[in-house]
Amino acid sequence: MIFDLADILPALPEMILATLALVLVLVAAYGGEGAKNARRVTRIALGGIVLALMLIWSGTAADETAFGGMFMADSFASYMKILVLLGTFGALYMSITPLAKDDINKPEFALLVVLALVGMMLMISANDLMSLYMAVELQSLPLYVVAAMRTNSLRSSEAGLKYFLLGALSSGMLLYGASLVYGFAGTTSFSGIAAAVSVDQLPVAFIVGMVFMVSGIAFKISAAPFHMWTPDVYEGSPSPVTALFAIAPKVAAMALMMRLTYGAFGAIEAEWSQVLIALSIASMAVGALGAIMQRDIKRMMAYSSIAHMGYALAGLAAGSHQGALGVMIYMTGYIFMGAGSFAIILLMRRDGQSATRIADLQGLSRTHPMLALGLMIMMFSMAGIPPLAGFFGKWYVFLAAVNAGLVPLAVVGVVMSVIGAFYYLRIIKIMYFEETDEPLDTDMPTANKMVLGVSIAVILLFFIGLSPLLEAANLAATALMTQL
Amino acid sequence: MIDNWPILSIVTFLPLAGVLFLLLIKGDEKALAQNSRYVAMWVSGFTFLVSLPLLIGFDSSVAGYQFEEKAVWLAGTGIGYHMGIDGISMPFVLLSTLLTPLSILASWRAITHRVREYMIAFLVLETMMVGMFVSLDMLMFYLFFEAVLIPMFLIIGIWGGARRVYAAFKFFLYTLLGSVLMLVCMLAMYIDAGTTDIPALTAHQFAETMQTWLFLGFLASFAVKVPMWPVHTWLPDAHVEAPTAGSMILAGVLLKMGGYGFLRFSLPMFPLASEYFAPLIFTLSIIAVIYTSLVALAQSDMKKMIAYSSVAHMGFVTIGIFTMTEQGIAGAMFQMISHGLVSAALFFSVGVVYDRLHTREISAYGGVAAVMPRYAVFFMFMMLASVGLPGTSGFVGEMLVLVGAWHASSWVAFFTATGLVLGATYMLWLYRRVMFGAIVNDEVKAMEPMQMREFSIFLPLTFLVLLFGVYPMALLDVMAVSIQFVLDGLSASGLPLMAAN
Numbered sequence: 001m002i003f004d005l006a007d008i009l010p011a012l013p014e015m016i017l018a019t020l021a022l023v024l025v026l027v028a029a030y031g032g033e034g035a036k037n038a039r040r041v042t043r044i045a046l047g048g049i050v051l052a053l054m055l056i057w058s059g060t061a062a063d064e065t066a067f068g069g070m071f072m073a074d075s076f077a078s079y080m081k082i083l084v085l086l087g088t089f090g091a092l093y094m095s096i097t098p099l100a101k102d103d104i105n106k107p108e109f110a111l112l113v114v115l116a117l118v119g120m121m122l123m124i125s126a127n128d129l130m131s132l133y134m135a136v137e138l139q140s141l142p143l144y145v146v147a148a149m150r151t152n153s154l155r156s157s158e159a160g161l162k163y164f165l166l167g168a169l170s171s172g173m174l175l176y177g178a179s180l181v182y183g184f185a186g187t188t189s190f191s192g193i194a195a196a197v198s199v200d201q202l203p204v205a206f207i208v209g210m211v212f213m214v215s216g217i218a219f220k221i222s223a224a225p226f227h228m229w230t231p232d233v234y235e236g237s238p239s240p241v242t243a244l245f246a247i248a249p250k251v252a253a254m255a256l257m258m259r260l261t262y263g264a265f266g267a268i269e270a271e272w273s274q275v276l277i278a279l280s281i282a283s284m285a286v287g288a289l290g291a292i293m294q295r296d297i298k299r300m301m302a303y304s305s306i307a308h309m310g311y312a313l314a315g316l317a318a319g320s321h322q323g324a325l326g327v328m329i330y331m332t333g334y335i336f337m338g339a340g341s342f343a344i345i346l347l348m349r350r351d352g353q354s355a356t357r358i359a360d361l362q363g364l365s366r367t368h369p370m371l372a373l374g375l376m377i378m379m380f381s382m383a384g385i386p387p388l389a390g391f392f393g394k395w396y397v398f399l400a401a402v403n404a405g406l407v408p409l410a411v412v413g414v415v416m417s418v419i420g421a422f423y424y425l426r427i428i429k430i431m432y433f434e435e436t437d438e439p440l441d442t443d444m445p446t447a448n449k450m451v452l453g454v455s456i457a458v459i460l461l462f463f464i465g466l467s468p469l470l471e472a473a474n475l476a477a478t479a480l481m482t483q484l
Numbered sequence: 485m486i487d488n489w490p491i492l493s494i495v496t497f498l499p500l501a502g503v504l505f506l507l508l509i510k511g512d513e514k515a516l517a518q519n520s521r522y523v524a525m526w527v528s529g530f531t532f533l534v535s536l537p538l539l540i541g542f543d544s545s546v547a548g549y550q551f552e553e554k555a556v557w558l559a560g561t562g563i564g565y566h567m568g569i570d571g572i573s574m575p576f577v578l579l580s581t582l583l584t585p586l587s588i589l590a591s592w593r594a595i596t597h598r599v600r601e602y603m604i605a606f607l608v609l610e611t612m613m614v615g616m617f618v619s620l621d622m623l624m625f626y627l628f629f630e631a632v633l634i635p636m637f638l639i640i641g642i643w644g645g646a647r648r649v650y651a652a653f654k655f656f657l658y659t660l661l662g663s664v665l666m667l668v669c670m671l672a673m674y675i676d677a678g679t680t681d682i683p684a685l686t687a688h689q690f691a692e693t694m695q696t697w698l699f700l701g702f703l704a705s706f707a708v709k710v711p712m713w714p715v716h717t718w719l720p721d722a723h724v725e726a727p728t729a730g731s732m733i734l735a736g737v738l739l740k741m742g743g744y745g746f747l748r749f750s751l752p753m754f755p756l757a758s759e760y761f762a763p764l765i766f767t768l769s770i771i772a773v774i775y776t777s778l779v780a781l782a783q784s785d786m787k788k789m790i791a792y793s794s795v796a797h798m799g800f801v802t803i804g805i806f807t808m809t810e811q812g813i814a815g816a817m818f819q820m821i822s823h824g825l826v827s828a829a830l831f832f833s834v835g836v837v838y839d840r841l842h843t844r845e846i847s848a849y850g851g852v853a854a855v856m857p858r859y860a861v862f863f864m865f866m867m868l869a870s871v872g873l874p875g876t877s878g879f880v881g882e883m884l885v886l887v888g889a890w891h892a893s894s895w896v897a898f899f900t901a902t903g904l905v906l907g908a909t910y911m912l913w914l915y916r917r918v919m920f921g922a923i924v925n926d927e928v929k930a931m932e933p934m935q936m937r938e939f940s941i942f943l944p945l946t947f948l949v950l951l952f953g954v955y956p957m958a959l960l961d962v963m964a965v966s967i968q969f970v971l972d973g974l975s976a977s978g979l980p981l982m983a984a985n
């Protein structure tokens with residue numbers, strides 16, 4: 001294959017990050033072992049992410065494809081990539097705190113994250129079954145490794161293994177589905193598939209393939225009933241890794257889901273919409289009810305993210321421009337809620353040991369008033385209480401659902417959000433209504449302060465920035481709907 | 485010049501400026517606490533002063549919205565920043581801005597820990613309350629309406645009594661469940677009308693079956709807020725556990741959000757459904773009036789008794805609104821304002837003795853009148869206003885509601901009147917047991933007399949209750965045109981109005 005400039009330019013951010021990853025391999029290998037080198041690698045990686053962010057931010061709004069249509073660079077991709085880059089930046093930035101005495105203070109960590117990031121960005125831009133699968137694998141493999149990064153911890157190894165096994169299973173489903181779709185459509189490009197499905201009679205095998213593909217991606221966004229791995233992986237992985245898992249890959253996989261359903265399978269909305277409705281209701285229910293029983297805050301966040309994916313899927317199930325817009329607004333709030341919450345969860349330490357039981361938050365409002373205030377804002381936002389970011393996300397996804405005639409789905413959704421509010425309130429109760437004699441450590445690194453501060457500001461003032469955000473999301477949704 | 489000032493926005497967001505200031509002040513715990521009290525007092529007092537031009541500049545002969553402010557928020561989506569007041573919302577705005585400084589004054593000595601956070605919660609609460617009453621955009625209304633839950637949850641949960649956690653959760657989840665159903669209806673309305681502007685929605689005709697569903701959705705939310713039987717059970721818990729000032733605001737303003745919602749949304753926007761469901765509302769309200777009065781009789785806790793009496797009084801309000809007559813709605817409005825003043829004063833009365841004896845058990849008192857004579861006078865006055873003694877604001881509201889109810893159905897009027905008798909019974913009995921009789925509890929003897937601070941809280945409330953009782957037109961005039969406007973809307977929708985206009 002001959003590369004020319006027209007191919008390289010749309011994919012420049014990915015190229016830069018991929019090259020950076022290769023450079024980082026050298027830095028990691030020759031820069032010596034230990035925390036100092038790890039910090040150096042992380043800082044370089046952060047610089048690369050900022051560069052990529054700036055490139056995408058200033059990029060042209062025109063929709064371009066590259067590499068024979070396998071790679072799509074449109075405003076939808078830009079929007080989602082900005083979210084992914086921001087989320088990854090936050091998670092990576094917080095991992096270099098001097099507090100993180102975990103074994104993840106290794107040079108490989110940032111390197112693997114950058115590789116996964118390239119994978120995520122390719123997922124968002126995937127416009128062909130081949131590039132889709134390649135991107136998913138590129139994203140997954142480094143993440144399996146970082147989940148098991150804490151080599152002397154049984155839980156971490158368990159998390160890595162579990163993530164790997166179930167991830168491999170989901171990749172298998174994705175691949176099997178893709179092969180059925182290819183078999184029918186005779187092409188791997190999304191536009192070709194979209195043209196092929198615009199016929200009256202579709203063979204059942206094709207629908208089966210579509211369902212397999214959707215299920216495979218549902219694994220990646222941890223929508224119920226494909227959520228089993230999430231709580232264990234969240235709990236077992238080192239906290240900075242969990243922070244990353246909770247934010248960036250979800251956005252990328254959601255973007256892929258949108259690309260696939262709205263793009264390739266756009267003509268058979270009636271078929272996939274049912275699947276998404278089922279996934280949505282199951283996720284909202286599992287997320288809301290499962291979280292109530294949890295004692296570990298990371299497990300709780302896992303269930304919370306399952307519920308959030310359920311709400312986002314409710315917008316997606318609408319199958320409309322409005323639905324796509326709703327999901328984008330939702331995911332925007334989601335990454336900041338996730339980043340803000342994990343900025344605090346990462347600080348939950350007692351005598352240098354991480355203490356992530358929910359009960360460890362007892363009396364936080366007395367010992368760490370600012371952290372408690374921050375976490376309270378995050379929790380209210382996740383519960384969807386206005387005027388915080390989480391509310392607007394729910395407003396737009398349910399708006400799309402109601403507009404598409406899915407009123408029962410919206411009603412189930414809002415009722416589940418009330419059940420969900422219970423466990424978010426429980427966190428606030430433990431922080432504010434209870435006292436403690438064993439305060440958590442008070443060190444507060446700049447990284448966490450910055451991430452928390454930015455997240456709080458975004459969530460509190462979301463309504464001010466909503467207008468330009470809507471404009472951008474509107475543009476992105478239009479690009480998504482008309483990409484072919 | 486002052487005409488062009490965005491007074492409503494200033495009144496709404498001024499308390500938030502106080503919050504920023506409170507976040508910045510520093511000092512040791514004691515100085516911080518004292519400074520926080522003063523800052524909150526001054527900010528809320530100043531907010532009240534700023535809200536006075538709304539009263540002075542209000543033109544009660546205009547049916548539309550006044551002091552309107554419009555700004556672009558989400559361009560091209562039919563959602564905008566829109567504020568304004570009419571005769572229905574203006575009294576509530578002033579009630580909110582008046583009760584907030586009074587409640588802050590009421591918590592001067594009662595709140596001793598986390599004073600700064602407490603004051604922040606109250607100022608945020610004020611912004612949310614005022615914002616809700618002045619919003620003329622449905623989404624903005626919902627933002628404020630829901631956001632009220634956050635500070636109130638914290639006020640009950642942090643500074644409340646023994647079972648505060650249970651009460652705070654119950655309050656929050658009950659209200660939230662009602663509100664989210666309303667949210668789904670709001671989405672449907674937005675989709676149908678293409679805008680969330682309240683005046684535009686009022687002019688929009690919703691299809692009849694749709695109205696039915698929308699009405700039920702809004703009812704789910706407002707019925708919890710009012711609260712109506714059988715979804716009132718959060719209220720006694722919340723009141724009993726909340727600190728005195730929390731109860732004052734809860735009873736004084738937050739309960740009115742439901743009644744206000746009925747008048748702003750249900751009646752004007754879903755007239756056919758309102759007509760259809762009026763008998764249901766009457767039934768629920770009558771059960772509330774009689775049942776909760778009987779329950780109040782059986783209480784041994786002062787605050788709980790007054791809380792149940794609030795449910796009964798709010799039953800009058802919902803009856804009045806759904807008679808859809810001029811007298812009924814005016815009576816409901818009057819009753820809401822009156823109840824706002826009276827119940828705040830009654831909860832404060834309980835707070836006064838609670839601060840001294842640290843119990844709310846009626847049996848622990850007796851003979852208080854001998855020790856605190858001035859307090860006894862105020863308490864008696866408010867108790868009589870609550871019962872509906874002529875010459876107090878309570879009488880006017882109840883009388884007008886009864887007249888309206890008579891137009892609707894004589895049975896409704898009959899049962900409503902029964903509630904009045906029961907109300908008089910439990911209140912007078914409460915007063916006798918607390919105030920008169922021999923002093924059995926030695927601690928009562930040692931109770932200190934009323935302070936200047938407490939006096940200055942009672943005084944404005946007493947003055948207003950008396951003013952509205954003697955000269956009800958002061959309030960009725962303000963509301964008349966706006967109420968007529970609502971009724972005109974109802975008759976325009978083809979309803980055979982029961983009013984003897």
